[in-house]
Amino acid sequence: MTYVKAGGMGSTCGTDAGKTALRKEQRKVRDFVPERVRATLDARILANLQASSEYQDADLVLTYVSMDSEVDTRTIIAEALESGKRVAIPRCTAEKTLEFVEISSLQGLHQSRFGMLEPDASLPALKTPEFVGSICLVPGLVFDGLGNRIGYGGGYYDRFLAFYPGHKIALVRTRQLSCNELPHEAHDIAIDLLVTDQRIWRVNNNFK
Numbered sequence: 001m002t003y004v005k006a007g008g009m010g011s012t013c014g015t016d017a018g019k020t021a022l023r024k025e026q027r028k029v030r031d032f033v034p035e036r037v038r039a040t041l042d043a044r045i046l047a048n049l050q051a052s053s054e055y056q057d058a059d060l061v062l063t064y065v066s067m068d069s070e071v072d073t074r075t076i077i078a079e080a081l082e083s084g085k086r087v088a089i090p091r092c093t094a095e096k097t098l099e100f101v102e103i104s105s106l107q108g109l110h111q112s113r114f115g116m117l118e119p120d121a122s123l124p125a126l127k128t129p130e131f132v133g134s135i136c137l138v139p140g141l142v143f144d145g146l147g148n149r150i151g152y153g154g155g156y157y158d159r160f161l162a163f164y165p166g167h168k169i170a171l172v173r174t175r176q177l178s179c180n181e182l183p184h185e186a187h188d189i190a191i192d193l194l195v196t197d198q199r200i201w202r203v204n205n206n207f208k
């Protein structure tokens with residue numbers, strides 16, 4: 001396995017080829033970090049998230065259910081529910097966007113054809129007005145200081161976030177941060193808040 005330093009990434013300009021290459025190398029970077037180290041970093045990310053006013057003020061948390069080497073959201077889900085917050089997780093739709101379904105535990109979910117845990121198709125999705133006052137934890141492989149992100153490449157989150165009224169928050173291990181501006185296109189929706197294992201980074205140019 002090749003170890004790719006985050007600082008060594010090329011800043012290719014807005015091309016699909018550039019995004020695809022970054023996805024591939026960042027996936028390796030993320031998988032390369034030993035599980036024990038990831039757990040330590042993720043505990044710090046959790047603490048920083050919980051310390052943020054955006055999290056504290058939110059009564060509803062929209063979050064993916066982590067898998068593989070993604071930043072752990074299962075503890076976040078358990079602690080959010082424990083503290084009385086509402087939690088909703090995504091379901092992929094045929095239109096390649098996301099619907100969010102409220103859950104009360106991680107029980108009863110099923111594995112989607114992409115390997116992620118999803119709520120049953122029969123359960124009702126929340127409607128956009130219910131997202132006011134919520135936060136959305138957005139997954140990604142690599143982020144830059146302007147809030148640009150590169151995900152798995154389905155465009156699911158970009159389509160959903162285009163109509164999302166709450167704070168868009170990324171949970172980021174420091175080595176998933178790019179010091180170069182990432183390639184981005186008109187449809188890409190930037191993150192408002194980066195929560196790393198070291199600090200909380202507010203992307204001011206997103207607050208309009």
Ligand SMILES: Nc1nc2c(c(=O)[nH]1)N(C=O)[C@@H](CNc1ccc(C(=O)N[C@@H](CCC(=O)O)C(=O)O)cc1)CN2
Nearest residue numbers: 064065066067090092114116139151152153154156157
């Ligand atoms: N844990 C977790 N859950 C998540 C995401 C995530 O990043 N992490 N998502 C983040 O977005 C959404 C699912 N994202 C996906 C992104 C790409 C493909 C994908 O590569 N699809 C292929 C194959 C399509 C097909 O078989 O029809 C493709 O689009 O080519 C699938 C799902 C929702 N749930």
Ligand SMILES: Nc1ncnc2c1ncn2[C@@H]1O[C@H](COP(=O)(O)OP(=O)(O)OP(=O)(O)O)[C@@H](O)[C@H]1O
Nearest residue numbers: 019150151152153154155156157158159162187188
């Ligand atoms: N709002 C949108 N409307 C139409 N197509 C879109 C939209 N957002 C993204 N797409 C399309 O989805 C595909 C993947 O987008 P992109 O490369 O930005 O993925 P990503 O941000 O890495 O993935 P994701 O959002 O699932 O994490 C591209 O072909 C893009 O044109």
